[in-house]
Amino acid sequence: MVARPPVSLVVTEMTPDDIPAVHAIESASFPTPWPPYAFRDEIESNRMAKYLVVRAGHRVIAYAGIWLMVDEAHVTTFAVLPAYRRRGIGGLLLCELIALSADLGAAVCTLEVRLSNAGARQLYGEFGFKPVGVRPRYYSDNGEDALIMTTDRLESDDMQRLLAQKTERYRFDVLVDDPGYVPDLEDPPEVLDQ
Numbered sequence: 001m002v003a004r005p006p007v008s009l010v011v012t013e014m015t016p017d018d019i020p021a022v023h024a025i026e027s028a029s030f031p032t033p034w035p036p037y038a039f040r041d042e043i044e045s046n047r048m049a050k051y052l053v054v055r056a057g058h059r060v061i062a063y064a065g066i067w068l069m070v071d072e073a074h075v076t077t078f079a080v081l082p083a084y085r086r087r088g089i090g091g092l093l094l095c096e097l098i099a100l101s102a103d104l105g106a107a108v109c110t111l112e113v114r115l116s117n118a119g120a121r122q123l124y125g126e127f128g129f130k131p132v133g134v135r136p137r138y139y140s141d142n143g144e145d146a147l148i149m150t151t152d153r154l155e156s157d158d159m160q161r162l163l164a165q166k167t168e169r170y171r172f173d174v175l176v177d178d179p180g181y182v183p184d185l186e187d188p189p190e191v192l193d194q
Contacts, residue, residue: 073101
């Protein structure tokens, strides 16, 4: 077996050229994925929206987006390609997303997450997101409730310390544990229970 070289990771703003890869990740991650035109509308027409992608070399492996509404950054979507999960990519992306939110003037970040999505809830909790409510029957595919989570004020001393710790932990230049095979966009997506 030939050893693969480390893969450089870069977080950049999403462009229209990224949409096919983002849609493939979306399809592999959620039972009711957004269609490609929704991402195009978000990045080309929605002045409140900002979207980021993580690239491993030339491949987009993760993405996330926010809507800035007054002083709140609402996380609209967040996903990592299944072959790259549990390797710190989500933490890296969440660091960048919260930093972007603060740079745009957001006082807090909020999101909804499936009650059954323990992994995502744990990651968000690590970054200071706390449960503040439930949206009954929020998800159209199965009627599952959504847990509403929000951070403390981003400029607070506690959040600044937490974000500095997380940035130190998750900011890295190479992906040391390359998972090897990553499906091409033409491969059928693996649908996960989320």
